[in-house]
Amino acid sequence: MELIKHKKISLKKHPVLNEAWLQEQIAKDPSILGLGDVDVLDRERIQEAGGRLDILLSDSDTNRRYELELMLGATDPSHIIRCIEYWDVERRRYPAHDHIAVLIAEEVTARFLNVISLMAGNIPIIAIQLDALQVDEKLLLNFVQILNQTALRSDEEDDGGGIEVDRSYWNNRVGQNIMDMCVEILSFINEAAEPKQEMNYKKRHVGLKSNGVVRNFISFSPKKSFLRVAVATPDTNAWLHKLEDEGVPVDINRSGKVRILIKAKDFDGCKDIIRELVQSSVCEFQK
Numbered sequence: 001m002e003l004i005k006h007k008k009i010s011l012k013k014h015p016v017l018n019e020a021w022l023q024e025q026i027a028k029d030p031s032i033l034g035l036g037d038v039d040v041l042d043r044e045r046i047q048e049a050g051g052r053l054d055i056l057l058s059d060s061d062t063n064r065r066y067e068l069e070l071m072l073g074a075t076d077p078s079h080i081i082r083c084i085e086y087w088d089v090e091r092r093r094y095p096a097h098d099h100i101a102v103l104i105a106e107e108v109t110a111r112f113l114n115v116i117s118l119m120a121g122n123i124p125i126i127a128i129q130l131d132a133l134q135v136d137e138k139l140l141l142n143f144v145q146i147l148n149q150t151a152l153r154s155d156e157e158d159d160g161g162g163i164e165v166d167r168s169y170w171n172n173r174v175g176q177n178i179m180d181m182c183v184e185i186l187s188f189i190n191e192a193a194e195p196k197q198e199m200n201y202k203k204r205h206v207g208l209k210s211n212g213v214v215r216n217f218i219s220f221s222p223k224k225s226f227l228r229v230a231v232a233t234p235d236t237n238a239w240l241h242k243l244e245d246e247g248v249p250v251d252i253n254r255s256g257k258v259r260i261l262i263k264a265k266d267f268d269g270c271k272d273i274i275r276e277l278v279q280s281s282v283c284e285f286q287k
Contacts, residue, residue, distance in 0.1 A: 004135055004136075005135075006133040006134060006135045006140070007133070007134040008131060008132065008133055008134075009132040009133065009134050009139065010072075010073075010106065010132070011072045011106060011130075011132050012072035012073040012106060017132070017139075018072070019054075019070055019071075019072055022070060022072070022130075022141075023043060023054060023055060023070060025141060026040075026055060026068075026070075027040050027043060027055065030055075030057055032141060032143060033057075033102075033104075033128065033143050034128075034143055034145060035057065035059070035066060035102070035126075036059055036061075036062075037059065037061065038057040038058060038059045038066065039057065039058050039059075039060070040055060040056070040057060040058075041056040041057065041058045041065070042055075042056040043055050043056075047085075047086060047089050048089065049085070049089065051082060051085070051086070053067055053068070053069070053086040053090070054068050054069055054070045055068040055070070056068070056090070057102075058097075060225075061249075062098070062226075062249075062261065063096075063097055063098055063223045063224070063225055063226060064097065064098045064099070064100060065090065065094065065097045065098070065099050065100070066099075066100050066101075066102045066126075067083070067086045067087045067090050067099060067100070067101050067102065068102045068103075068104060069082055069083035069086065069101075069102070069103050069104070070104050070105075071103070071104065071105040071106070072105075072106055073105065073106055073107065074105060074106065074107035074108075074109050075103065075105045075107065075108055075109050075111075075112040075127075079103065079105070080103065080112060080115065080116075083101050083102075083103045083125070084101055084123060084125075086101070087099055087100070087101035087123070087125075096173075096174075096223070096224055098124075098223075099124070100124045100125065100126060100150055101123060101124065101125040101126070102125070102126045102127075102128065103125065103126075103127050103128070104128045104129075104130055104143070105127075105128075105129065105130065106129070106130050106131070106132070107129065108127050108128075108129045108146045108147070112127065113127070113146070113147060116147060116149065123149075124149060124150040125147070125149050125150070126145060126147065126148050126149070126150060127145070127146045127147035128143050128144065128145055128146065129143075129144050129146050130142070130143055130144075131144070163202070163203050164200075164201065164202060164203075165201045165202065165203050166201055167179065167199070167201060169201065169203075170201060170206065170222055173222070173224075174222040174223055174224050175224060177264050178222045178223070178224070178226075178227050178264065179222060181227050181262065181264065181267055182199065182206060182220050182222060182227065183199075184267075184271075185218075185220075185229065185274060185278060186198075186199060186208075188271075188274065188275040188278050188279060189208070189218060189278050189279070189282055191275075191279065192279040192282040192283060193210075193282045193286070194286065195210045195211060196210065197209070197210050197215060198210065200214060200216075205219055205220060205221050206219065206220040206221075206222060207219045207220070215285070217231075217232040217281055217282075217284075217285040218230065218231050218232070218278055218281055225263065226261055226262060226263045226264075227261070227262045227263075228259055228260070228261055228262075229259070229260050229262065229274075229278075230253055230257040230258070230259045231257055231258045231259075231260070231277055231278060231281045232256075232257050232258075232281055232284070232285065233257075233258055233277070233280055233281050233284060234284055235280070236252060236256060236257075236258055239258045239277060239280075240252065240258060242273070243258070243260060243273065243277070246270060246273045247270075248260050248261075248262070248270050248273060248274075249261040258277070260274070260277070262274070
């Protein structure tokens, strides 16, 4: 393997390669950002309170939207504020989607990281540092995630899920098919649970309770096109690999729970592994 020298280029100081050029490169192939299989929904999106959102990306598989703010040079307070403001506007306009603020800059400063750390668990945000590298007569754009703070506080999965609602609220919000999946998974839980669990419908998520006591060792985040289920288990890594081997989309949330993503069309094919997962959690929780 041959080692090739490179030269770092400052886009901020470059006479031709400006922010508009960078926007165009991302729009042509947004996969270069490392955010998954995303599509460009809009560029220079006008905001009601003023300003323009540089790029809006969408991941239809996870129902996520990414609000991108681009900056040449180092991060500064104005760009941080705009990034968060645009994220907030979009999430309020389109609450059915998960929204993540993304700030891209040529230099992500320690001061920026310190500020964002104060907001830990409140604002899902990704910081990406861009290095423009010249190799011979070619240019390489290298996007590196410096910060990925996309999980919200774990207390949203405890008893702080908002005001109490009922099944009809969620039926209207995400559809009966998704909620039927929740009920069937509850039946898997109750095959092993004693006392039996029941749904605890909150405005931001659906948890469990028994005899009026919150028992959120398993919680549900229903969306229109899929269902997320967070499951507490002591064998996190083992379950991560096991679910990946079964082809079930899975990750670990901030509170350390195994979190799976299920679409209605895939549910029948993964019922057995889901039953095994939730019942293992029940057995551990009831020790």
